[in-house]
Amino acid sequence: MSTLKAVRGTRDLLPPETELWNKVEATARRVFARYNFGEIRTPLFEDTSLFARGVGEETDIVSKEMYTWEDRARAQSEKPQSLTLRPENTAGVVRAYIEHKLGETGMLQKLYYIGPQFRRERPQKGRYRQFWQIGAEVIGPASAGSESPLRDAEVLEMLAAFLHELGIRDAKLSINSVGSASDRPRYVAALREALQDKAPQMCVDCQRRAETNPLRVLDCKVPEDQPIIDALPKIADYLDEESKAHFAAVCAALDACGVAYEVNPRLVRGLDYYTRTTFEFSHGGLGAQNALLGGGRYDGLSEAIGGPKAPGIGFAMGEDRLILTLQAQASEAASTLADAYVAPLGEGMNAAALRLAHELRGAGLKIELGDGSFRLKKSFEMGNKLARKIILFGEDELASGMLTVKDFASGEQVKVARGEIAHFLGA
Numbered sequence: 262m263s264t265l266k267a268v269r270g271t272r273d274l275l276p277p278e279t280e281l282w283n284k285v286e287a288t289a290r291r292v293f294a295r296y297n298f299g300e301i302r303t304p305l306f307e308d309t310s311l312f313a314r315g316v317g318e319e320t321d322i323v324s325k326e327m328y329t330w331e332d333r334a335r336a337q338s339e340k341p342q343s344l345t346l347r348p349e350n351t352a353g354v355v356r357a358y359i360e361h362k363l364g365e366t367g368m369l370q371k372l373y374y375i376g377p378q379f380r381r382e383r384p385q386k387g388r389y390r391q392f393w394q395i396g397a398e399v400i401g402p403a404s405a406g407s408e409s410p411l412r413d414a415e416v417l418e419m420l421a422a423f424l425h426e427l428g429i430r431d432a433k434l435s436i437n438s439v440g441s442a443s444d445r446p447r448y449v450a451a452l453r454e455a456l457q458d459k460a461p462q463m464c465v466d467c468q469r470r471a472e473t474n475p476l477r478v479l480d481c482k483v484p485e486d487q488p489i490i491d492a493l494p495k496i497a498d499y500l501d502e503e504s505k506a507h508f509a510a511v512c513a514a515l516d517a518c519g520v521a522y523e524v525n526p527r528l529v530r531g532l533d534y535y536t537r538t539t540f541e542f543s544h545g546g547l548g549a550q551n552a553l554l555g556g557g558r559y560d561g562l563s564e565a566i567g568g569p570k571a572p573g574i575g576f577a578m579g580e581d582r583l584i585l586t587l588q589a590q591a592s593e594a595a596s597t598l599a600d601a602y603v604a605p606l607g608e609g610m611n612a613a614a615l616r617l618a619h620e621l622r623g624a625g626l627k628i629e630l631g632d633g634s635f636r637l638k639k640s641f642e643m644g645n646k647l648a649r650k651i652i653l654f655g656e657d658e659l660a661s662g663m664l665t666v667k668d669f670a671s672g673e674q675v676k677v678a679r680g681e682i683a684h685f686l687g688a
């Protein structure tokens with residue numbers, strides 16, 4: 262008899278790793294409590310139509326990734342109910358908001374959840390069929406201020422605080438506006454028209470998306486398609502004055518509290534319910550599945566599933582990916598690799614290179630110093646064994662004050678000003 266194993270795309274979490282999971286969850290609870298969020302726990306399965314209507318029939322999630330089955334009918338005359346393991350939690354939270362008439366309090370509801378979600382995706386590092394999300398939603402009647410751009414900025418500031426408190430370094434925030442319910446159809450029509458000529462030259466997925474859900478074309482990662490996508494109409498040109506002002510106010514509030522971000526006009530995300538602000542935090546250490554978390558505003562979701570008008574904004578973090586990032590950081594910190602290898606180019610540069618190494622060590626960095634008698638190839642070989650990055654330091658660099666730094670893991674080579682280099686290396 263063959264031995265039984267955990268089903269493809271699912272996994273066991275064992276000690277001591279579970280301690281890290283508990284730490285992540287405790288940090289989330291602690292940070293969210295400071296913003297006065299309360300916990301909600303919704304069922305693991307729901308009526309299938311909740312996701313069809315809430316997430317959108319044409320999304321990848323609903324069209325091909327859900328675990329759906331027909332429940333046995335209670336009586337012969339009854340139609341069997343179609344049930345689905347939740348692929349995400351926002352639709353469930355909004356259903357609960359409607360069912361328990363939380364809007365009638367007249368207050369904003371600030372709810373967070375922690376729990377497993379299920380999607381039949383192709384498993385790979387950071388992508389599983391049962392995965393955990395930590396998410397939160399701010400939802401309520403417009404009279405409670407639920408549409409205010411301040412809510413968007415506050416949620417983003419809370420996320421930045423959470424990642425900081427958890428100790429995740431170098432997470433990158435991208436934001437965009439996908440416009441209101443009236444902007445979006447105009448943009449989608451423009452995209453559809455532009456894609457009529459272009460789609461036949463694109464990948465098969467884009468050819469399908471051009472027909473079914475043109476916004477998803479912007480998510481395509483196929484290198485050959487990128488120049489075509491870059492030349493497509495941009496959502497920013499289709500926003501009405503109100504949406505533009507809303508987005509500008511979000512950006513201004515983020516600037517005011519020092520949350521760094523980048524505007525990415527292609528960030529449309531995979532769920533149909535988003536309106537106006539969309540965002541994502543990514544992390545370079547995660548590889549292909551680099552999204553740590555994603556979210557956005559969903560002003561029409563409650564109405565789409567039969568509830569009252571209840572604008573909202575929320576996010577979901579991939580807990581599995583938070584853990585992967587923390588583990589990678591811990592093993593990096595435990596490694597004996599130096600932060601950088603300073604390679605003097607020629608013996609005449611030795612003394613100046615010693616001076617540079619002295620400055621960087623003074624900033625708390627771990628530095629290996631090569632020797633100007635080494636040929637460039639040998640410096641690279643030695644550097645690769647001893648450090649994460651190499652700094653090339655020759656006459657030109659000394660004169661211009663711009664040093665060449667190469668990262669061994671990513672292969673990326675950049676010029677960095679001498680005064681910036683300690684900061685660049687993580688000091």
Ligand code: AMP
Pocket residue numbers: 349380382387388389390391392393394531552553554555556577578579580581582
């Ligand atoms: P979404 O609900 O698609 O907006 O995803 C929000 C976050 O959940 C993503 O940024 C990921 O971090 C995480 N996530 C989504 N799908 C998976 C998956 N199949 N495996 C692990 N994490 C996932």
